[in-house]
Amino acid sequence: MPFQAVASQRLFQQVAEQIVGLIRSGELPPGTRLPAERDLSKKLGVSRPVVREAMIALEISGFVEVKTGTGSYVCDGTPRADDVGDAGPSAFELLAARRNIEGEIAAVAAESATPADIERLDEALAWYRREYLKGEDSFEADRAFHLGVAGATGNSVYVRMVELLWGDMRGQIFSRLGELTKNSKKLRTNMADHEAIRDCIVARDGVAARRAMQNHIANVETYFLMDAAEDGQSGQVKRATRGITTP
Known part of the structure; x- marks a missing residue:
């Protein structure tokens, strides 16, 4: 048959x-x-x-x-x-997965980050800040920061997981939602969130790092439902x- x-x-x-x-x-x-x-x-x-x-x-x-x-x-x-x-993966399903996965990655990073890892996070933050001030697309700088957090775990599998998640963020649904909700307040919030995550990792506070990462991604979800x-x-x-x- x-x-x-x-x-x-x-x-x-x-x-x-x-x-x-x-x-x-x-x-x-x-x-x-x-x-x-x-x-x-x-x-x-x-x-x-x-x-x-x-x-x-x-x-x-x-x-x-x-x-x-x-x-x-x-x-x-x-x-x-x-x-x-x-039209690509669901943006909100992707964010839900990121909230759980990257939250745990941030917690691990807080326990294992080296001075070189912190330097890479600071470079990504500076890159994001420059793009924000110029009004440019900050996607790559944003991605670099999150990959830097994954890299700070010392586990290449975590890095690969974040690479895959961020690859899906180039999908049509996610990209269009980003365009519709892009504004200076959202970019400032992202920048402040990144700084909070970085500070928790420097303080070697895994619980706070997890919470800061989860709050950051929850903020993205909130902006995607605005306007x-x-x-x-x-x-x-x-x-x-x-x-x-x-x-």
Whole structure:
């Protein structure tokens, strides 16, 4: 008997596909503003991060336009894709994994960091500060700091794990969320968080280093949920989304 490939979709992709169905059926015509994320999450029975990522996946595929501060709108014209393709890993799942993994790495680093390791962390901090002051993309400086923390453990496997995690951060979902929420306050918070992690490692306080790293990544999650339009929606949209089912 013939076998068929088993489709494995992330939760945000399932949500996005339901919205695509409403767009194709005409229930959500071009120009329609989609419900606010908080409202959609209640209708679907999923978290706001899932809805936020679904909107980004729909934007990447050309079905909706995400306007910072006002919401998401159904695009005019033909989408760039027939459906929602693989937009990369879930940014919020990636951050959850980083919070646990890098938190433990920071704790280990606090026990084993050498003066040379601290010097590398300071170099990465200085690099990040220069990029921030110039208004440049600070991704590589940010990555260098986190790899420096992993390197301070003296364990090459930890370094490889962080490299893999940060490779996934170049995915479309993560990158677009970064673009939508980039602001000077976020960059200042990142810089202060890095300094706090560095200081805990210098003090050889593993418990504090773990907490500082976890707080840092939690701050990134918070920023990724900012700037969403929460207010108002038309009666047409309410009717159109009434039939959406929970994935």
